[in-house]
Amino acid sequence: MATVTHSKKACAVNPLKMSQPIGGAFAFLGLRGAMPLLHGSQGCTSFGLTLFVRHFKEAVPLQTTAMSEVATVLGGYENVEQAILNIHTRTKPEIIGICSTGVTETKGDDVEGYLRLIRGKHPQLARFPMVYVSTPDFKDAFQDGWEKTVARLVEELVEAPAAGAERDPARVNVLPGCHLTPGDIEELRTMMEDFGLVPSFLPDLGGSLDGHIPDEFTPTTIGGIGVDEIAAMGRASWTIAIGAQMRRAAEALEKKAGTPFRVFERLCGLLPNDAFISFLSEISGRPVPLKYRRQRGQLADAMLDAHFHIGGRKLAIGAEPDLLFDLSSLLHDLGAKVAVAVTTTSSPVLERIMTDDVLIGDLEDLETLAKQRGCDLMITHSHGRQAADRLKIPFYRAGFPMFDRLGAGHQLSVGYRGTRDLIFDIANLVIADHEANRQPTPETWRDGLKPPSPGEAVHIH
Amino acid sequence: MSSLSATIQDVFNEPGCGKNAGKSEAERKKGCTKQLQPGGAAGGCAFDGAKVALQPLTDVAHLVHGPIACEGNSWDNRGARSSGSDLWRTGFTTDINETDVVFGGEKRLFKSIKEIIEKYDPPAVFVYQTCVPAMTGDDINAVCKAASQKFNKPVIPVNSPGFVGPKNLGNKLAGEALLEHVIGTEEPDFTTPYDINIIGEYNLVGELWQVKPLLDELGIRILSCISGDGRYREVAYSHRARAAMMVCSKAMINVARQMEERYGIPFFEGSFYGIEDTSDSLREIARLLIERGAPDELMDRTEALIAREEARAWAAIEPYKPRFAGKKVLLITGGVKSWSVVAALQEAGLELVGTSVKKSTKEDKERIKELMGQDAHLIEDMTPREMYKMLKDARADIMLSGGKSQFVALKAAMPWLDINQERNHAYMGYVGMVKLVEEIDKSLYNPMWEQLRRPAPWDEAGNSWQAKATAQNDAEAAVLAADPVRAETTRRARKICFCKSVDLGTIEDAIAAHGLTTVDSVRERTNASGGCQACTGRITDILAARPRPAAPPPLLDAAE
Numbered sequence A: 001m002a003t004v005t006h007s008k009k010a011c012a013v014n015p016l017k018m019s020q021p022i023g024g025a026f027a028f029l030g031l032r033g034a035m036p037l038l039h040g041s042q043g044c045t046s047f048g049l050t051l052f053v054r055h056f057k058e059a060v061p062l063q064t065t066a067m068s069e070v071a072t073v074l075g076g077y078e079n080v081e082q083a084i085l086n087i088h089t090r091t092k093p094e095i096i097g098i099c100s101t102g103v104t105e106t107k108g109d110d111v112e113g114y115l116r117l118i119r120g121k122h123p124q125l126a127r128f129p130m131v132y133v134s135t136p137d138f139k140d141a142f143q144d145g146w147e148k149t150v151a152r153l154v155e156e157l158v159e160a161p162a163a164g165a166e167r168d169p170a171r172v173n174v175l176p177g178c179h180l181t182p183g184d185i186e187e188l189r190t191m192m193e194d195f196g197l198v199p200s201f202l203p204d205l206g207g208s209l210d211g212h213i214p215d216e217f218t219p220t221t222i223g224g225i226g227v228d229e230i231a232a233m234g235r236a237s238w239t240i241a242i243g244a245q246m247r248r249a250a251e252a253l254e255k256k257a258g259t260p261f262r263v264f265e266r267l268c269g270l271l272p273n274d275a276f277i278s279f280l281s282e283i284s285g286r287p288v289p290l291k292y293r294r295q296r297g298q299l300a301d302a303m304l305d306a307h308f309h310i311g312g313r314k315l316a317i318g319a320e321p322d323l324l325f326d327l328s329s330l331l332h333d334l335g336a337k338v339a340v341a342v343t344t345t346s347s348p349v350l351e352r353i354m355t356d357d358v359l360i361g362d363l364e365d366l367e368t369l370a371k372q373r374g375c376d377l378m379i380t381h382s383h384g385r386q387a388a389d390r391l392k393i394p395f396y397r398a399g400f401p402m403f404d405r406l407g408a409g410h411q412l413s414v415g416y417r418g419t420r421d422l423i424f425d426i427a428n429l430v431i432a433d434h435e436a437n438r439q440p441t442p443e444t445w446r447d448g449l450k451p452p453s454p455g456e457a458v459h460i461h
Numbered sequence B: 001m002s003s004l005s006a007t008i009q010d011v012f013n014e015p016g017c018g019k020n021a022g023k024s025e026a027e028r029k030k031g032c033t034k035q036l037q038p039g040g041a042a043g044g045c046a047f048d049g050a051k052v053a054l055q056p057l058t059d060v061a062h063l064v065h066g067p068i069a070c071e072g073n074s075w076d077n078r079g080a081r082s083s084g085s086d087l088w089r090t091g092f093t094t095d096i097n098e099t100d101v102v103f104g105g106e107k108r109l110f111k112s113i114k115e116i117i118e119k120y121d122p123p124a125v126f127v128y129q130t131c132v133p134a135m136t137g138d139d140i141n142a143v144c145k146a147a148s149q150k151f152n153k154p155v156i157p158v159n160s161p162g163f164v165g166p167k168n169l170g171n172k173l174a175g176e177a178l179l180e181h182v183i184g185t186e187e188p189d190f191t192t193p194y195d196i197n198i199i200g201e202y203n204l205v206g207e208l209w210q211v212k213p214l215l216d217e218l219g220i221r222i223l224s225c226i227s228g229d230g231r232y233r234e235v236a237y238s239h240r241a242r243a244a245m246m247v248c249s250k251a252m253i254n255v256a257r258q259m260e261e262r263y264g265i266p267f268f269e270g271s272f273y274g275i276e277d278t279s280d281s282l283r284e285i286a287r288l289l290i291e292r293g294a295p296d297e298l299m300d301r302t303e304a305l306i307a308r309e310e311a312r313a314w315a316a317i318e319p320y321k322p323r324f325a326g327k328k329v330l331l332i333t334g335g336v337k338s339w340s341v342v343a344a345l346q347e348a349g350l351e352l353v354g355t356s357v358k359k360s361t362k363e364d365k366e367r368i369k370e371l372m373g374q375d376a377h378l379i380e381d382m383t384p385r386e387m388y389k390m391l392k393d394a395r396a397d398i399m400l401s402g403g404k405s406q407f408v409a410l411k412a413a414m415p416w417l418d419i420n421q422e423r424n425h426a427y428m429g430y431v432g433m434v435k436l437v438e439e440i441d442k443s444l445y446n447p448m449w450e451q452l453r454r455p456a457p458w459d460e461a462g463n464s465w466q467a468k469a470t471a472q473n474d475a476e477a478a479v480l481a482a483d484p485v486r487a488e489t490t491r492r493a494r495k496i497c498f499c500k501s502v503d504l505g506t507i508e509d510a511i512a513a514h515g516l517t518t519v520d521s522v523r524e525r526t527n528a529s530g531g532c533q534a535c536t537g538r539i540t541d542i543l544a545a546r547p548r549p550a551a552p553p554p555l556l557d558a559a560e
């Protein structure tokens, strides 16, 4: 069991964390015809937009209420109203998703109140889907913004089924955490469809940010889950939440529509997928298709091949809680030692991470500790590149943002097959590092075994 | 008036900014850009602009005082390069929390400065103010002053919170911070008659290094580059340069102008994009240095170098010219460098079909116009659909633009090249121009495009997205053909003047109502061509196409 500590520094150096409103906007991007709107100054939106565009290499819709210095003092009602009217007429969205920022939370803008006024004043907006989430920058992190937004979407948009209405046994809701890629969503969709299930993903980044070529050029999101489909989620027979962060939304769905749920905290690894596949088989009443039996065998084989390389490696990993838990557990399962674990925000999974201590900190912490503890494998998002360079250790990019490599949206970690490929990728990095940097020379073993110096304990991992 | 708003006023009153000269007092107070439109804007904030301008200083610790949004979402995302320290790429932020918002974040800021100095010992710390601590009243000037004294190290406040304005205002506020706290505070070990400053150059993708060898060869020393691959000390003693070149248009004009005023350093505005611009800039540098006492022979050596380099560049470009014959380029750049890119492309024999001047100043626009002649087709704000239509109508063979607008071109299976901040290649000087030409050629003639334009095997004819888009466009045209009233409305709604947003109908009505015959009179009545004037050609055409109005009564004519 890990103890969770907070960094004691006043100054964050090389942030691991990204802001909460961006996480919220990210969730809205998985909705069809959506326009996410940050209530704040223009710069916050511009930075967020750049992050998304560089990660997905796609056009990404994101708007701002463009609060000026004066407006932040007077309050943002007019800016919110104008922004909504503008977006509504110009881009014809199906839903507008609004996240607050540090600027407007410091003033304490009552956006819920604004929305009521706006609906009353403009008949065309009276019933138009608009969902507001409070996401101040000076609290919490990216993952929290996503978590809150999905929960709010459920509360606002899912309709309770009529009393006595029958549930559709094939229909299943899936609430994926923000650590899953569009590729992961597609993988899960295929798996569930192979069991004859009809999944609804909220949010569905697989539909909107998978890099497909759109039929039409629209300024809002293309693909993703529609507002009508979200409304109908109350009629599904089950809700599957992926990642502990999604428990909140799953509970909201249960409360609203009585849908039972099950949380899968991990979907990377052998046992987590055994549990998942068994569950799919159970709720669908169908046997596990041959394809997955074979995939399980392939994963087992990959684990056998890779454990020679991954076993004993000392891992330094920096990621948001659910991704951290998922990946560090997988590597622990393969014999790696989770030597350093740094994360962004609190979560119930942190104390179950297979390491001594988890630090809520930044990439400077990750780098310093990795150096101290002699780590020889690093996993974090693209911002870890400088640290990995300095430490000269293999670096596997995972999480958001991944702006300096291609294919971020298609990187898989779920399912037997996704786990298999991820294991190969990491093992290959380790092998390449070994070949390039760790070849023996006539001098490597010259000194032989050194007797332990007095007072120094012998470590056996 | 707080000192920040006073500084902003000063920046707006910048006499070196031609744009300001023509404005009334009240207009000037309103600032450099029109009011942002909620729900219709997405540019960087003033903090972003300040950071863009100063972060290329490589050995400085850049500390952002604010919530995680400002630095956490944006650090290490800029393309400058360093020949020395990597400290500039380290993200420092106070990452303020709720407690700091309620009780003030000054203590955390002070402690942060202390931690940075203890751990990294940089020659200076720059502290950037952002919106939230500006709202809660954290006084970064006072904290920086106290920290400076306590740690005996320059701690420079950069007072440019995002919400005071757009990116270009931030560039200037960054310049103000340098002028107030850095420039003139140290002395160089030695000076030479060949010392210059380069102002407003950020060494993106290392492009300054495409030009520096030429200066080295001429014995010209870059005493200080503000701020590309710069060091703190170099900026601190930059007041000892003999002359300065200001690049990147107006971004840091206040620095260049005030250094001229305070230290008598003459400057010129130049560009290293394109062969001719590069040569002109080298000449101008030599001329200014000679004026300030360098020996005359510098000019002869400069001319010899220019002749040699130009010959090599043209020889390298020559083989491409036949390949570029008849090829059209759609240029969309929000950057201030539009005009110099235009010049560069025309040198290679490409034809320009459009350029956006969204963020450029009026002078930039005029320069583009000058360079492109009457045919300039300035596109203020193309929607994705219009862009696609333009590309598809084969009016362009390749699109050059900034990162964010690339997707339409790529999805339309149309060659595209990044020419803004995040580009992967350096395009400065003679070598850079040849590189740009090479890249355009590689992209234009990549065999991939042909494959990508083919429909999928299961696509029935007419069912691909391209076909659908075309059908949609055709359907719209058909509707208009069948409905003369609507066709007329659409025809009249066509934008003629993008700067002042004046449509054809308004102009036609004004011409008809007042019997106008000249572009000037149209401008008086409708405001059209009151901006960059690129539309004067179009207005002339409209005037020419109208039947001559009956001779107006002489009285009215006199009043006109």
Ligand code: SF4
Pocket (backbone or CB within 6 Å): A040, A041, A042, A043, A044, A045, A047, A102, A103, B045, B046, B047, B048, B066, B069, B070, B129, B130, B131, B132, B161, B162, B163
């Ligand atoms: S607008 Fe203000 S809060 Fe937003 S990124 Fe810029 S400085 Fe930070």
